[in-house]
Amino acid sequence: MATAYFMQLLTQMSEARTDQEHMEIYMISKPSIPDRTNYILGKSVQSPLSEMIWTGKQLKQLGAGILAIPCITAHFFHDELQDEVGLPVMNAVEETAVCLWNRGIKHVGILATEGTIQSQIFQRVLEGYGISSEIPDKEMQQIITDMIYHDIKEGKTVDIERFGRVSAELNEKGAQVVILACTELSLIKKDFPIGTGYLDVMEVLAAKTVQKCGRLRAEYRKLITL
Amino acid sequence: MATAYFMQLLTQMSEARTDQEHMEIYMISKPSIPDRTNYILGKSVQSPLSEMIWTGKQLKQLGAGILAIPCITAHFFHDELQDEVGLPVMNAVEETAVCLWNRGIKHVGILATEGTIQSQIFQRVLEGYGISSEIPDKEMQQIITDMIYHDIKEGKTVDIERFGRVSAELNEKGAQVVILACTELSLIKKDFPIGTGYLDVMEVLAAKTVQKCGRLRAEYRKLITL
The missing domain is CATH 3.40.50.1860 (Rossmann fold)
Known part of the structure; x- marks a missing residue:
C-alpha cells in the first residue's frame, strides 16, 4: 500500500494541468522480495539485495533515469544498489x-x-x-x-x-x-x-523526486508539520 | 492519479496478511501517451496505440502474465492491443x-x-x-x-x-x-x-484483476452500491 500512496504523492505534488504534463513512472512492485528487517537483524539469511538489483536494472532498461524506493528499511542497501545498478538512487x-x-x-x-x-x-x-x-x-x-x-x-x-x-x-x-x-x-x-x-x-522522498523529475507544487515545499 | 488509485484498489482488495502474500505488479505510467478521446473523436491524428503496444510489450518482457489498463477510453484499442502484445488484456x-x-x-x-x-x-x-x-x-x-x-x-x-x-x-x-x-x-x-x-x-477492473492474480477479499464481491 505504501507504493500506491507513493504514486499518489508523486501525482498530487506535481504541478501539472494535463496527463501529458506529468512525469513518466516505471514501477515494479515485488512484494516477494525478502523482508528487509529480518535480514538486517540476522533473523533470516535471505538478503533482499539481489532482487533489488534485478529490479533496479529492469527499471533502468525501461528508461528510468532515477530510482526511488518507497521502503525506508531498504535504504540500508542504498549505496550497493546504486553502484550495482549504475543509476542515481534517491536517498x-x-x-x-x-x-x-x-x-x-x-x-x-x-x-x-x-x-x-x-x-x-x-x-x-x-x-x-x-x-x-x-x-x-x-x-x-x-x-x-x-x-x-x-x-x-x-x-x-x-x-x-x-x-x-x-x-x-x-x-x-x-x-x-x-x-x-x-x-x-x-x-x-x-x-x-x-x-x-x-x-x-x-x-x-516524494517531494524531492518530483523536484528532480518535474515541477513541485508550491504547497509542498514545507513538509514539517510544526 | 487514476493509476495510483488503481494500485491502491489492487492492494486493498487483496486478501493478504504480509507483503509477501501480495501479487507482483509491473506498472508503466506514460502520461505522454496521446489523449485517447481526441484521437477517437478525430480531433487529433496522433494515435495512442503504438505507444500502448510498446508499453504492453515491455510489461510482458518484465514477466507480466495479464495486462490491465486503468483508462476506460483506452479500451477502444483493447482487441488490437491484445493481438499485438500477445498477452490477455483485462476487459x-x-x-x-x-x-x-x-x-x-x-x-x-x-x-x-x-x-x-x-x-x-x-x-x-x-x-x-x-x-x-x-x-x-x-x-x-x-x-x-x-x-x-x-x-x-x-x-x-x-x-x-x-x-x-x-x-x-x-x-x-x-x-x-x-x-x-x-x-x-x-x-x-x-x-x-x-x-x-x-x-x-x-x-x-481491480476486483476482476485480483480474482485472476490473487485472492479477492470477501467484502469486494458485490460492487454495485444499490
Missing part, C-alpha cells in the same frame, strides 16, 4: 536530514522498523548534520513494530492513542520533531489525525 | 456488463469521456447482454467532460451538486444504475459522498 535518509537541518532542528525522535533503528541508518546520517536523535525504548518499539507488521500491512485499523503515546515519549526525551521513518507509518499520517510535530520521510 | 467493459447482468440490471446510464461515449464501446457490449443504456445530453456531457479534463486531471475540487444533477437526469430517463465509465470519475466516488446507485468500472 530518503539524506534528504530528511537536509530538510531538518534547513529548519534548524537539532533533536529528533525516530519511529521506524527495528531494521532501520538497529542499523542506525538515520542516526548516523543525522549526526553528520549535527542532529541528535531519540529512539523508543524496547516496549514502545514493540508497539510500533506491531503497528507496522500486524495492523498496517494486514490492512487493519490502528490504535491511534497508542501511537500518540510512543510519540509523546520521544517528545518528553527532547525530540522537537518525530520523524515517520517507515513508509507504513506514512499511511497512519495519511489516514488518521495524528496532529503536528511530525516529518513524514515518504513525503520528503 | 473492463465486458466485466462491467457481466457484473450488471449477474445482478439482473436491464437499463443503465453511462458517465464517461466523449471518446468512450461516441465510440459506443459500452453501449455495444451492454446490448449483447440485453442491457440498454442512456447517455447524458449535450449540455450534461459538457459538465462531465469539464469535470474529467479540468477539475480532476488538474487536481481541483469537484462541484458534487452538478455531478448529482447529471446522474439524476440519467435516472429520470430510466437508468437503474449509473456506471462510472471513466477512471477519473472513480476518483470522485473515492473522494466525495455521491450516494448509492453507481457501479464504478475501475472497481470492477
